[in-house]
Amino acid sequence: MPGMYRDALKLLSAHMRQQVSRMLQRCIGCTAAKLPRPLAPGQPETSIAEQKPVVQEVRLVRIAMDFKLHKLELGPDTLVALTALEAALYLRQLLAIRRLEAASAQLYKERLVRGFCHLSTGQEACAVGLCAALRKEDNLVAGYRIHGLAYLMGATAVGVLSELAGKSTGCAQGKGGSMHMYAPNFYGGNGIVGAQVSLGAGIALANKYRETGGVCFALYGDGAANQGQIFECFNMAQLWKLPMVFVCENNNYGMGTSAWRASSNTDYYTRGDFLPGVWVDGQDVLAVRSAARFAIQYAQQRGPLIMELCTYRYAGHSMSDPGTSYRSREEVQLVRQRQDPISRFRKVCLDISILSEQQLRIIDQNVHDEMEKAIQAARHDAELPLSHLGSDVYSHSCTEDKLRGVFGHNLEHSKAVCVKN
Amino acid sequence: MLRSKLSQVACATQRAFSMSPKSLAAKQMTVRDGLNSALDDELARDDRVFLLGEEVAQYDGAYKVSRGLWKKYGDKRIIDTPITEMGFAGIAVGAAMAGLRPICEFMTFNFSMQAIDHVINSAAKTFYMSAGAVNVPIVFRGPNGASAGVAAQHSQCFAAWYAHCPGLKVVSPYDTEDARGLLKSAIRDPDPVVVLENELMYGVAFPVDEKVTDADFLVPIGKAKIMRPGKDITIVAHSKAVETALLSAAELAKKGIEAEIINLRSIRPLDMQTIFNSVRKTHHLITVENGWPQHGVGAEICARFMEDQAFFELDAPVWRCCGVDVPMPYAKTLELNALPREPDVTAAALKVLGGKK
Numbered sequence: 075m076p077g078m079y080r081d082a083l084k085l086l087s088a089h090m091r092q093q094v095s096r097m098l099q100r101c102i103g104c105t106a107a108k109l110p111r112p113l114a115p116g117q118p119e120t121s122i123a124e125q126k127p128v129v130q131e132v133r134l135v136r137i138a139m140d141f142k143l144h145k146l147e148l149g150p151d152t153l154v155a156l157t158a159l160e161a162a163l164y165l166r167q168l169l170a171i172r173r174l175e176a177a178s179a180q181l182y183k184e185r186l187v188r189g190f191c192h193l194s195t196g197q198e199a200c201a202v203g204l205c206a207a208l209r210k211e212d213n214l215v216a217g218y219r220i221h222g223l224a225y226l227m228g229a230t231a232v233g234v235l236s237e238l239a240g241k242s243t244g245c246a247q248g249k250g251g252s253m254h255m256y257a258p259n260f261y262g263g264n265g266i267v268g269a270q271v272s273l274g275a276g277i278a279l280a281n282k283y284r285e286t287g288g289v290c291f292a293l294y295g296d297g298a299a300n301q302g303q304i305f306e307c308f309n310m311a312q313l314w315k316l317p318m319v320f321v322c323e324n325n326n327y328g329m330g331t332s333a334w335r336a337s338s339n340t341d342y343y344t345r346g347d348f349l350p351g352v353w354v355d356g357q358d359v360l361a362v363r364s365a366a367r368f369a370i371q372y373a374q375q376r377g378p379l380i381m382e383l384c385t386y387r388y389a390g391h392s393m394s395d396p397g398t399s400y401r402s403r404e405e406v407q408l409v410r411q412r413q414d415p416i417s418r419f420r421k422v423c424l425d426i427s428i429l430s431e432q433q434l435r436i437i438d439q440n441v442h443d444e445m446e447k448a449i450q451a452a453r454h455d456a457e458l459p460l461s462h463l464g465s466d467v468y469s470h471s472c473t474e475d476k477l478r479g480v481f482g483h484n485l486e487h488s489k490a491v492c493v494k495n
Numbered sequence: 496m497l498r499s500k501l502s503q504v505a506c507a508t509q510r511a512f513s514m515s516p517k518s519l520a521a522k523q524m525t526v527r528d529g530l531n532s533a534l535d536d537e538l539a540r541d542d543r544v545f546l547l548g549e550e551v552a553q554y555d556g557a558y559k560v561s562r563g564l565w566k567k568y569g570d571k572r573i574i575d576t577p578i579t580e581m582g583f584a585g586i587a588v589g590a591a592m593a594g595l596r597p598i599c600e601f602m603t604f605n606f607s608m609q610a611i612d613h614v615i616n617s618a619a620k621t622f623y624m625s626a627g628a629v630n631v632p633i634v635f636r637g638p639n640g641a642s643a644g645v646a647a648q649h650s651q652c653f654a655a656w657y658a659h660c661p662g663l664k665v666v667s668p669y670d671t672e673d674a675r676g677l678l679k680s681a682i683r684d685p686d687p688v689v690v691l692e693n694e695l696m697y698g699v700a701f702p703v704d705e706k707v708t709d710a711d712f713l714v715p716i717g718k719a720k721i722m723r724p725g726k727d728i729t730i731v732a733h734s735k736a737v738e739t740a741l742l743s744a745a746e747l748a749k750k751g752i753e754a755e756i757i758n759l760r761s762i763r764p765l766d767m768q769t770i771f772n773s774v775r776k777t778h779h780l781i782t783v784e785n786g787w788p789q790h791g792v793g794a795e796i797c798a799r800f801m802e803d804q805a806f807f808e809l810d811a812p813v814w815r816c817c818g819v820d821v822p823m824p825y826a827k828t829l830e831l832n833a834l835p836r837e838p839d840v841t842a843a844a845l846k847v848l849g850g851k852k
Contacts, residue, residue: 213593247626254624261592262625266616272582273617276589276597283545283571283595306582313577466627467661469685474717474764477661482802 130157133426137361138418142353144344144380149352150368154360161428164202164359166437168416171198171222173445174231175389178221178238178252181452182393186239190252190265192219196388199415200323201226203362204291207370211288213261213281215274217295218253219323219387220263227260231448241455248458249466268294268301271320275307278318278378289373290318291366297328299342308346308378315377319369320346322382323356329391330400343382356383357415360422386413464488523700524708526668529675530560530692534598536710537682538568541596544682547574547587548600548637557602558638558697584610584635588617591633591687598682601637604653604691611656618687619662634681638694639667640734640785641834647822650830652786654733657689658763658795664716665762667691669737671701673760676714684716691762693735719766721773725753728779728844731770731796733759736783736835739816743783743840754844762792770796771805778810781843785834788817811847816840 132155141149175193182191194201197219205226208214216223221234229237229245237244237255245255253263261277264270274292281288294304299322311318322342326333333340343351350372354365365381372379386409390397397406423429429437464477465488479485524532537544550557552565552575565573576583580601587599601607607614618631641650658665664686668674674692681688706712722737723744732740737758744754755773759766774780780800782793793815800806800813816835824830 215589246624246628249626250624256625256628261589261629262621264617266612269585269612269617272585272613273589273592275582276586276591277593278589279586280590280593280595283590303579303581303585306577306579307586309577310579310582310586314574466623466625468664469622469627469630 130159131428132157133428135360135422135426137355137364138358139355139361141361141365142343144341144346144351144353145348146350146352146379150354150361150364152364154364156360156422156426156428158428160206161423162433162437164206165416165419165423165429165434166441167202167205167226168198168359168419169438169441170225170231170444171201172416173441174221174225174234174448177231177235177445177449177452179389179393181235181239181449184453186453187252187393188240190218191238191393192252192391193389193393194219194222194387196409196415197323197325197356197385198222199359199362199419200321200356200383200385203356203359204293204321204366206359206363207366208259208291209288209370210259211281211286212370213259213277213288213290214293215261215270215277215290216263216293217267217270217298218263218265219295220253220255223293224255224257224260224263228257229255229260231444232451235448235452236455239452239455240457241452242458243451243455247462268298268303270294271298271301271304271307274318274320275311275316278311278316279314281317282314287374288317289370290316291321291369292318293321293323295328296322296324296326296333296340296342297331297336299324299345300337308349308380311378312346312349317373318378319366319373320349320378320380322380323385324382325385325387327387327391327400330395330397332400341382343380346378346380349378349380351380351382353382353384356385357413357418359415359419385415461486462488521702521704522708524671524675524703525698525700526671526674526692527558527560527697529671529703529707530678530697531562531564532708533675533678533682534561534564535567537679538564538572540710541682543594543596544598545572545574545590545595546598546600547576547583549576549578549602551575551600556600558694560692560697561600580606580609581613584613585617587633587635588613588631588687591618591631592621592629596632596634596682598634598636601635603642603649603694604637604639605649605651607635607637607653614657614663614687614689615660619660622686623662630685631687632685633687634678634684634690635687636678636681636690636692638697639691640693640695641818641823641830642694644825644827644830645823646825650823652691652734652784652818653689654691654762654784654786655791655795657691658765658792659790662687663763664688665691666716666760667733667762668693668714668760669696669732669734669758670699671703672707673714673720673758675703675707676712677716677760680713680716683713688716691734696735714760717761717764717766719760719769720758721755721769722758723754723756725755725777727752727754727777728781728848729755729757729770729773729777730781730783730840730844731757731759731793732783733762733792734785736785736816739835739837739840740783742837743844746837746841747844750845752844752848759792765795765799767796767799767803770799771803771808774800774805775808778808779844779847780809780813781816781840781847782813783816783835783840785818787820788815789820791815791817793817811849814843814847816843
C-alpha cells in the first residue's frame with residue numbers, strides 16, 4: 075500500500091506542478107509571487123509577496139461522497155492528492171468568487187448593474203474544481219451564471235465587475251454585460267438557455283479537426299437539461315466521438331421550477347441514454363476536480379460523457395427573485411450550514427493541516443482587498459465613448475462606411491483592425 | 496417549360512449586353528456547377544473550410560450542389576449530419592468561434608427556422624457582444640425562396656428576415672457568376688454570411704468567361720450589378736426576380752422604353768449608391784422580389800429613398816412588385832399568380848412612367 079501511494083505521488087506531482095503553475099498564471103492581477111503561501115511554523119507573517127515557494131507538502135484526501143456512474147465501469151479517483159499550494163489556490167478562488175458575487179449584488183443594489191445579474195453563490199466549487207482540471211488546450215463554454223467562470227478563465231475582477239457596470243474596463247468593454255464575458259479558451263456565457271451546449275459541441279469538433287488534443291466542457295443547468303438541442307448534441311457528439319464533456323450543474327431549480335417539477339428523470343447524469351455519465355458532489359471542489367480530470371481523459375480517448383454536478387444556489391435565480399416562493403428559507407439555511415463548498419474545503423484544509431488558520435485569514439484579506447479595488451474601478455470607470463456604438467458590428471470588409479443611426483445613415487462604423495480568425 | 500423559356504430570354508439578354516466579343520464564345524455553366532466549383536476551390540484553398548449539413552456527403556447533396564466533394568475531400572471535410580438543424584447549426588457556429596470556417600448547408604432555408612436562434616443570437620451578435628474578441632466566420636447556405644409545387648412550408652423567401660439583423664451579411668445570387676463569386680467571397684469573409692440560393696436556378700446555365708472560372712474570382716459582398724443599362728426607368732431585383740425584370744426590360748424595349756436593371760446581389764449591406772446613381776439618370780424606380788411585401792427588400796429600398804436627397808430625383812412614386820401577401824398555394828395556377836411575373840412588372844413600369852413614353 076505505501077508503495078502504491080508513492081507511485082501515485084510521483085505521477086501526480088509532475089502533473090500537479092504543471093496544473094498549479096498554469097492556475098497561477100491564470101489568476102490575472104495576482105501573479106504567482108503574490109499568491110498566499112503556507113507559512114512554516116513560527117515564521118513571521120510578513121508580506122506575502124516576500125515569501126519564496128517552498129517544497130510542497132502533499133496530502134491524500136478521500137472524496138467525501140462517492141461518485142455515481144452510468145454506463146461506466148470505472149469512475150474518477152476517490153483518493154486525490156492535494157498540495158499546500160493547490161489548497162491555498164482553490165481556497166482563494168472559492169473565496170474570490172463568493173466575494174465577486176457579493177460585490178455584484180452590491181453594485182446591483184447601487185443600481186450600477188442594469189438588467190440581468192445571476193449569482194452563483196453556493197456553486198463555487200463547481201467552477202473552481204472544473205477550472206483546476208483544465209489544461210491549456212481545453213476550453214469552456216457556459217450559460218448565464220458565469221461571473222466566477224470568467225474570473226477563473228482569465229478575466230480580472232475589474233474585468234468582471236466593470237462589465238456588469240457597463241464600463242469600458244469591462245472584459246467585453248461593457249458591450250456584453252452579465253451573461254457575455256469571454257476570455258482565452260472561454261467562449262462565453264450565453265443568454266439563450268441550452269444554446270451554449272451546441273456551441274460547445276462545435277468547439278469540440280474544432281479541437282478534433284485541428285488535432286489540438288483539447289477537450290471542451292459545455293456547462294448547462296438542470297433547467298436547460300430539458301432543451302431539445304442538448305439531446306441533438308448528445309447524439310452528434312457520440313456519433314462523431316467529439317472530445318467534449320456535457321456538464322450539468324444541477325442546482326435543483328431552473329428559475330423557480332424545481333428539478334422534480336421540470337424533469338421526468340432528475341438523474342441528469344443518465345439523461346444521455348447511450349452516453350456514459352458520472353454524478354459528482356458539486357459542493358466538493360476536490361470531487362469536481364477529480365471527476366473533471368477523469369472526464370478529460372475519457373473524452374480524449376473514448377468520446378463524450380456527461381458530468382452532473384449536484385450543487386445549490388443560495389441566491390434567487392436573478393436579482394429580482396428573492397428565491398423564497400418556491401423553496402423554504404430553512405432549506406437554504408440547511409445547505410449553507412451543512413454543504414457550503416467553502417466551509418467544507420476550509421475544514422478539509424484544516425483537518426489535514428495543510429493550511430493554518432493564519433494562512434486562511436491572509437487569503438481572505440487578500441481576496442477582500444482585490445475585490446474592494448475592483449468595486450471602486452467598476453463604480454468610477456467610464457463607459458465606452460459614443461463613437462463605439464457602431465464598432466464591432468462587422469469585423470471588416472463591409473462596404474457600408476456608415477451604419478444607420480436613429481435617423482439617417484450617419485453612424486460611424488468603426489472597423490476592427492484585425493480579427494483572430 | 497416556363498423556366499426554360501425564361502432562362503433562354505435571360506441568357507439572351509445577358510449576351511446582348513455583353514461588351515466583350517470573347518464572352519460571346521464563353522462556355523456555359525449552371526448555377527449548381529458554379530456553386531459546386533466555388534466550394535471545391537475554397538475547400539482546396541483553406542483546410543479550415545469544411546461543409547456540413549443533411550445529405551451533403553454520401554448522397555452528394557439533396558440538390559447535388561456538393562456533388563463529388565465527399566469523394567474528393569472525405570469524411571473530415573464533408574460531414575453528413577442527422578436531421579437536427581438547431582444542433583448542427585450550433586455546432587457549426589461553435590466551430591467557427593474556435594477558428595474553423597464552416598459552411599453550414601440547410602437543405603432549404605425553410606428549415607433554417609429550426610436553427611434561426613444560432614444564426615442570429617449565436618452567429619450575428621457574438622462579435623459585438625464580445626467587443627471584437629470572438630468573430631464567427633461561417634457561411635449558412637442553401638436554396639431559398641419559392642420552389643415549384645411544394646406548397647407553403649417549402650416556399651418562402653428569407654431575404655428580409657436575415658437582412659433585418661445587424662452582424663449578418665446576406666447575399667442573394669441570381670446567375671452562375673453571382674453564385675460562384677459571392678459564395679467564394681462569403682467563405683473567405685470573417686463575418687457570418689447567409690447565402691440565399693434559388694432552387695429553380697440551380698439547373699439554369701449561363702455563359703461564363705475565363706475570369707469567372709478563375710480560382711481567385713470573387714464577387715464583392717455589398718455591391719450591386721447593373722445587368723442592363725437604360726435611361727428611362729430603374730428596376731431593382733434580386734435572385735430569380737432578376738430574370739423577371741430582364742424579361743420585362745425586353746418587353747418594355749419593344750415599346751421604346753429603356754429600363755436599367757439592377758441585380759442587388761447583396762441584400763445586406765445594401766448597395767444603395769448604385770440605385771441612387773441609376774435613379775439620378777432614370778428618375779423612376781420599381782422593385783421586384785419574390786418575397787412578401789410587408790417590411791421586405793422593396794420596402795427598405797423605398798424607405799431609403801424617402802430619407803435621401805435622391806428622393807428629389809424621383810418623378811413618380813416608387814412601386815413594389817412582390818410575392819402576393821398569402822402563404823404559397825399548391826395549385827399550379829394559384830401558385831403562378833402568387834409571384835410577380837413579367838406582365839406584372841411591365842404593367843408596374845408603365846404605370847410609374849404614367850404614359851410619358
